[in-house]
Amino acid sequence: MTTQQPFTFFLNQFEARIEGVEPLVRRLSSLRGQFLDQSAFDAILAQGDPMLYKVYAVDRPGVDGELSSGLTILHPGKVGDEYFMTKGHFHAVLETGEVYYCLGGRGMMVMETPEGDWHVAEMTPGAVVYVPPRWAHRSVNVSIAEDLVFFWVYPANAGHDYGAIERQGFRKLIVAQEGAPAIVDNPRWLPPAQR
Ligand code: M6P
Numbered sequence: 001m002t003t004q005q006p007f008t009f010f011l012n013q014f015e016a017r018i019e020g021v022e023p024l025v026r027r028l029s030s031l032r033g034q035f036l037d038q039s040a041f042d043a044i045l046a047q048g049d050p051m052l053y054k055v056y057a058v059d060r061p062g063v064d065g066e067l068s069s070g071l072t073i074l075h076p077g078k079v080g081d082e083y084f085m086t087k088g089h090f091h092a093v094l095e096t097g098e099v100y101y102c103l104g105g106r107g108m109m110v111m112e113t114p115e116g117d118w119h120v121a122e123m124t125p126g127a128v129v130y131v132p133p134r135w136a137h138r139s140v141n142v143s144i145a146e147d148l149v150f151f152w153v154y155p156a157n158a159g160h161d162y163g164a165i166e167r168q169g170f171r172k173l174i175v176a177q178e179g180a181p182a183i184v185d186n187p188r189w190l191p192p193a194q195r
């Protein structure tokens, strides 16, 4: 029985990175079909493929008891009226939660259960957002020009299930209305009984 050894890593809060970790980069093209305004999406892509976010992950072996953690930097921007966001996912092991600790910027965490219950939590520096088991989650940057920076930790064997979200998105979208973020219904979203 090998005993995992304790370790320390350094999260550089001011440069928003984790020393010695290469980030996963997600560009706009990897969220094709996720934004409501498809023509605005295509118009941006015609000019280039902007980086939406970077994920510095300190992943651990996917065995019981291990915890993965890391830092995500989500850039500000919009596709039409909709703010830049992460893909969003359920965990492959549905009954696993996640803790998010916001270090900078201003955002919202959109969450929902497989039954269609929903919740949106504010993300501001110092906020710790608890995502319970069974809740899908997506981070949205609602700032005009500031990166949304947050630390997260979750069970290393949780995995990511993107399928349900890719098929119809979240029940609620975050869009700019008169210059302020608003929670609106997603016209693509269907209740479980109608899928
Ligand atoms: C957080 C964590 C990561 C996740 C990342 C990007 O940083 O939950 O596990 O990968 O968000 O979110 P997504 O995987 O939905 O693109």
Ligand code: ZN
Binding pocket: 089, 090, 091, 098, 137, 154
């Ligand atoms: Zn997660």
